[in-house]
Amino acid sequence: MEQQLYAVESILNFKSMPLKAYFFILFMGLSLLSVAQPRHIRLVDALSAENFAKHFNTDTVQLSRINTNKTPAGVFVAYRKADTLNFKHEFYKSFDGPGYTKVGLAFYARKGNDYQLSFHNDNAFYCESCNNMRDYSVSASSDTVYISISWGPNDFGQSEGYYFVYRPALKRWQLAEIHRSGSGDEGENHSEYMTYSKNTKVYLDDYYAESLPYDSTVITSQGISLNYKPGDYARLLRSLKEIPKNSLFLLPQVFSKDEAKYFMEAGLYEKQPENANPIYGKNVLMANEIGYFLEQANQLDGAQVFLDKIIARFPEREVAYLNRGDVFFKKGQSSYKKAKKDYRTYIALMNKRGLQAKIPQRIATFLNAQ
Structure with a gap:
């Protein structure tokens, strides 16, 4: 009974509508059908x-x-x-x-x-x-x-x-x-x-x-986010360190090899367009830390982008050879030859500075096994 009264009331209300409103509803109905x-x-x-x-x-x-x-x-x-x-x-x-x-x-x-x-x-x-x-x-x-x-x-x-x-x-x-x-x-x-x-x-x-x-x-279910400004090494390093450890395996999804290149090149054009290499004395330490962080997180291609630039600009920086050697080692047997070359350069530079005692034993073990 209530439903019938509601239906009658609806009809009466519809009939009492202004003609303009009626045509609007009819138009919209036809539009939706069309x-x-x-x-x-x-x-x-x-x-x-x-x-x-x-x-x-x-x-x-x-x-x-x-x-x-x-x-x-x-x-x-x-x-x-x-x-x-x-x-x-x-x-x-x-x-x-x-x-x-x-x-x-x-x-x-x-x-x-x-x-x-x-x-x-x-x-x-x-x-x-x-x-x-x-x-x-x-x-x-x-x-x-x-x-x-x-x-x-x-x-x-x-x-x-x-x-x-x-x-x-x-x-x-x-x-x-x-x-x-x-x-x-x-x-x-x-x-x-x-x-x-x-x-x-x-x-x-x-x-x-x-x-x-x-x-x-x-x-x-799982997620990761990264914020940085191209060329700002301190900010990128800080943002990387803020990522929860249980999310680091997702890092390649937000910072790939191409994005690593963009970070360095875009920053270069903004700050030092005359310089062919964006690594210099004031940021080399942070750049190396970023490369090391990415290597430890198994983002190997991104890590290599940073370490390649560091070595090209500072060929005497022994730790960069160690870190890049670790990158090649993690990439597997097909890259062992490159790893061996970087490890040997690292040892030579450490010997030159009288720091033989600080060379990790795992390096000698790897070289002796090859």
Whole structure:
């Protein structure tokens, strides 16, 4: 009885609406119906973005990118979607148009030449103009989907990467990893990497890209973050030492060989453009400590970047040869020849300074065994 009264009251309220409000609701309802993605696509030609777009594109939904590599089960489609009206309307040619253009993701399961819509997520990326989104992409393997978003000004841009892994029991792609990096207004770089457990309730078909990085209910399983300014050796060393020991195995995710090179070269261009080597007397100690820290954390390629520069600039610095020799030793048998050369140089320099007693016994043991 209460439900019937509520229904009657709703009808009366609807009839008493202003005519303008009525047409607005009717318009929005028709708009929502009109922007649906095609549910079924049959390809006669080969699978390609061009051929798929012929069947996919409408006045309100347009194919942006398609990923077909290593996805025999189907295809992932990044699409543009009109939030209101349609793309033929003058509004979408105006300055405000991109702000009302969603960029979403759909998956079409393949059955022969037929492709059936399995899901679509209108919030898988930012809207076209949100956060100055510059680039976005989707790539997939048999069980993993990688979503990439770049946004912000060119000089101080941010990048986000989301990894989703297929869970057969759920028949859904579940969030497994997030990698974020970028730079701030003062040139500070930050990088963050997080992994998630199978209990995480975030899935490819309904996650919200703009809010996910700030959702406090999504608990990470393991994570690591690093902040530094290129060329600022003291700050980098401090940030490295602040990383919890149980997270150090993730260090290559936030400070790779390329990032080590960038740290040194960007700092060089800012502070000493006339100098071909960014290592000098005032920072060589900290540079060596960074190289040693990275070697101890088994971030061997990054460690070698620092130690190579130190040795090139200060060829008499014996400890750098010891540290680099340890890097080559840890890299395995294929690098033993390089390790042996560095250890011998280290011994010669220590003998030259009368410091034979401080040479670790393990060095002599290794050389005698070769």
